[in-house]
Amino acid sequence: MEQILVYFFTYKEAIFIIALSVFLGIEVISHVPSVLHTPLMSGANAISGVIIIGGIILVGHSDASKLSLELVLGIFAIIFATLNVVGGFVVTDRMLEMFKKKKK
């Protein structure tokens, strides 16, 4: 228990960010028309690919001189995350492009 409290204190800023971001996320989304549910879900999905930063840090500081399991898995983590990010944003843009076309 004490360790959890210590952890809370160490990371208190981040935990504050989380608590407030939850409300921010809810507030930002809550009035979205159902027309946009699919693109929004897809766009949010692309943002969750932010794990790509973790992959870069991981591979960035691992030993690149030999081909270890860690390195290979790390590379896969980056590839997967990139798929999520690039694919997600491109697909969202494709969907939204169709709505745009209609307005003219």
Place this chain on the structure above:
Amino acid sequence: MDQVIGNLNGTDFTLGGTLLELSYLLAALFFVIGLKLLSHPETARKGNIYAASGMFLAIITTLLLHKNAQGGGIPPANIFIILGALGVGSVIGWIMALRIKMTAMPQMVSFYNATGGAASALVALLEFPNADMNNMGSVLVTILGLVIGSIAFSGSMVAYGKLDGKVGDIFSGMMKYVNIFLLLVVVAISVFIMTSGQTPEQLNWAIYLLLAVSLIYGVMFVMPIGGADMPVVISLLNSLTGIAATMAGFIYNNQAMILGGILVGAAGTILTILMCNAMNRSLLNVIIGAFGGGGASSGKDQVGDMKEITMSDASILLSYSKSVVIVPGYGLAVAQAQHACHELDVILSGKGVNVRYAIHPVAGRMPGHMNVLLAEADVPYNQLFEMDSINPDMPNTDVVMVIGANDVVNPAAITDPGSPIAGMPIINAHLAKNIIVMKRGRGRGYAGIENELFFDAKTRLLFGDAKNTLQNLVSEIKSL
């Protein structure tokens, strides 16, 4: 960049490190603004580009400026490897995104969500050996990243398979207990890892076991959920991926990851709840009380026959109507019939018929799925009506044409309190003067219940693939 520009609580910080954090702040702001813009039709596309720019910025600055605990930057050899991985992922992702058909969008989103979850799980798995075992919090976030990431991965893959028709619904009453058991195992292993006091090397077996059980749980959790509940599950899995990214963000104390992840987590959760509300069901009900299959009661059996209509009768009926409402459903998407549908709508409009579309919030396999499809087929935005705005007009409608939709027009939701979809808001197709239903066969809808609308005295059926039927109907009307 390595120049020390200040000191905080005894630790020097450099210009580069400060710029990196600043870029993360900027990226986080871009995410928030992006999401905000994404939720309005006029600004949605700009919002997507904002969010993508934020991501691009964070990737570049991390590559250039990130330092490990010893102050070493990312060596050129590693940068080379990372750029290679980024390149491979970008090319594959881009090609897939451009090739995918609009009808297959839900499974595409599921697939990307799976890759995001997999990345989180891998990062957590690989960082576990570096976890400080004396710090329970640090072990906890690593475990949570691994567990949530794996569940999001395997769950999304199953969802992808189901939406793509590769995996069927498997449901048995036992699954509920198996799932609870698996969850307990996950918790037990996690507690063991956190409290055993052993080194990460000694606990290697436990972490891989945890990975395996989490993956199995993801599969088992999504397997029994089917049909109309699929959108809810995708949205839920989406928010799980966000939370997994946040946990991984804690491992690196990286604000961009923490904020980006939790934003998606919160937005995904609220979106999930909005969808549940649209179906008048609780989230718990969706997860535990799987719809369809053998789980729910099948409603009362119908007496009477489904009455078919010939192509020529249907075309005459439609041509001489004043107002026609089209109710599209998943069948339209499966048959890729959106263009044929628009053709029919154009030809009828040309004859002076008022053609409108009634879009149920959960029609298709994803909320807004129908809007995307019809937009692809160039159906004007102002012809699409949401359920609540078109329902009052139903009694004045001459013909309602239900194309590949079923549960969203099932009056049992209103009339039969014992029905599994009782209370779900529906499009009141049964109130129209005439109803034409296009169906592939005599089978039941996704919820596995009989639809009394199809047996209604005012209802006529056109069996067959929606695209062929619509094309035939168009040529029939042309030849009138």
